[in-house]
Amino acid sequence: MMRLDVVTIFPEYLDPLRHALLGKAIEQGILSVGVHDLRDWAHDVHKSVDDTPYGGGPGMVMKPEVWGPALDDVAAGVAGVELESSLPHLEKPVDTVESSYEAGERDERPLLIVPTPAGKPFTQADAREWSHEEHIVFACGRYEGIDQRVIVDAERRYRVREVSIGDYVLIGGEVAVLVIAEAVVRLIPGVLGNRRSHEEDSFSDGLLEGPSYTKPRTWRGLDVPEVLFSGNHARVDRWRRDQALLRTQAVRPELLADVDLSPADRKVLGLE
Ligand code: SAM
Secondary structure (H helix, E strand, O other): OEHHHHEEHHHHHHHHHHOOHHHHHHHHOEEEEEEEHHHOOOOOOOOOOEEEOOOOOOOOOHHHHHHHHHOOOOOOOOOEEEOOOOOOOOOOOOOOOOOOOOOOOOOOOOOEEEEEEEEEEOHHHHHHHHHHEEEEEEOOOOOOOOHHHHHHOOOOOEEEEEOOOOOOOOOOOHHHHHEEEEHHHHHHOOOOOOHHHHHHOOOOOOOOOOOOOOOOEEEEOOOOOHHHHHHOOHHHHHHHHHHHHHHHHHHHHHHHOOOOOOOHHHHHHHOO
């Protein structure tokens, strides 16, 4: 069972986590999600969570006296509002699928993810690693972000990761949390029906995935590539690999530097 807690000033932004496969994971007892309104920890009459930046400049910065106690309480297990699956409730829960992760010597502190454009880029490798976590807490910034001392102080109770979902600036961390949570949760055993579907995804072998096709064989004058009807698995696999190589070379050539290329791969790429 994985537990996600999200601290935000817009709890309703996290509603998509109740739907589709994540909703099903909640229904099956694989996942539980608590959403916390940061303003519950604000003490003045206006419930303010931000203040002007030291050193001047535009915008506002989120206050440490609000964030600090909020993260203390969530680390200590304060539940917040529990998200219920949007799916029709099942008569009885499906057997919970336990993570296949073998716990070695573990740091018991929960993982705190702080989305920020100034963080390390979030990757599929992070998603894979974090899919083994038991408890992940997300801190959603707004305005110009959170007072940096909150992040430093949080290290006492959490393993902290500041991560960016891309080289652009969003208004708040909530959408980044949706992105990260979806990428992580789909990798928990039992969430996707077919395990192979994520083993063959883009990035899993360092390459982007090539094109996919379904019925009908001809649509608006466009044919599905002939090789896919050959029934020859080796030829189909080779064709898929070639398509992945060529797409990666065209769209993300820098990824090829980390891929083991066979002589056949190099030939397809025109490297020999
Ligand atoms: N002043 C900040 C900077 O330039 O680094 C930008 C703050 S942004 C307007 C407000 C919040 O949106 C951030 O605290 C973060 O939670 C979220 N955010 C914006 N862009 C993001 C990105 N690329 N990845 C992750 N979170 C992002």
